[in-house]
Amino acid sequence: MPPAPLTTGDDETVPMGDLPRARATPTVAARLRGSMPIHVDAYMAGGMASGVLARAGSLREVLEHDGVLTLERVQWQPLDGRPGPSSGVSIPIDDVLIASADEEPSVPVHASWHGIRLEVGPYLVEGEMATLPGFDPGRALTRPSGEFIQLLEVRIGRRTGPGTSTDPKPIGHLALVNRYGVESVACDLMLGFFFPGAEMIHSDVAETGAV
Numbered sequence: 001m002p003p004a005p006l007t008t009g010d011d012e013t014v015p016m017g018d019l020p021r022a023r024a025t026p027t028v029a030a031r032l033r034g035s036m037p038i039h040v041d042a043y044m045a046g047g048m049a050s051g052v053l054a055r056a057g058s059l060r061e062v063l064e065h066d067g068v069l070t071l072e073r074v075q076w077q078p079l080d081g082r083p084g085p086s087s088g089v090s091i092p093i094d095d096v097l098i099a100s101a102d103e104e105p106s107v108p109v110h111a112s113w114h115g116i117r118l119e120v121g122p123y124l125v126e127g128e129m130a131t132l133p134g135f136d137p138g139r140a141l142t143r144p145s146g147e148f149i150q151l152l153e154v155r156i157g158r159r160t161g162p163g164t165s166t167d168p169k170p171i172g173h174l175a176l177v178n179r180y181g182v183e184s185v186a187c188d189l190m191l192g193f194f195f196p197g198a199e200m201i202h203s204d205v206a207e208t209g210a211v
Contacts, residue, residue, distance in 0.1 A: 042069055042091055043098040045121050047078040049089055059101040063176060064146045068092055097121045100175040105152055115205035117186040122158055124165035125177060127151035148176040149194060
């Protein structure tokens with residue numbers, strides 16, 4: 001089922017966006033001074049909306065606590081269609097498959113890193129997932145509580161068929177993936193609790209393109 005139409009700041013219905021360009025990350029000093037808004041690329045079934053968060057707070061706070069992701073100064077890049085600007089947009093959180101931001105990630109101290117490949121909607125997502133050393137998802141007492149999983153060093157391609165896609169391109173240092181929208185997972189960990197309903201493929205995804 002296609003996602004519900006999005007609403008712009010001018011109360012107009014607009015199409016959804018496409019794959020983004022890599023962008024420069026603001027310095028930590030600029031972020032601490034509060035002079036730089038958080039830039040977000042939000043990927044949906046129809047494409048990608050690129051803009052800045054309309055309120056203070058981190059991207060994860062917005063995704064986990066607000067009912068909608070509201071962006072300002074939006075550029076639309078539809079998967080099929082002509083891109084164009086919009087003054088603002090409010091996207092239902094459940095329609096957000098992937099969201100990347102130019103903010104600093106929260107990473108466990110002495111984290112272990114696991115290459116991971118996800119198929120979610122029309123996208124193939126590759127990145128690195130952090131866990132605590134010795135983490136065993138089958139024995140862990142805690143379970144993921146939020147709707148989104150954090151990945152670092154993320155690359156995205158467009159799926160072209162079963163198990164195939166365009167070459168994944170870097171989209172930024174941090175991305176949050178809607179774990180309920182994931183269809184398949186390739187990783188050296190069995191992550192069924194993290195991605196309910198997704199196909200699990202036990203694989204070492206240590207390098208781009210390796211399965």
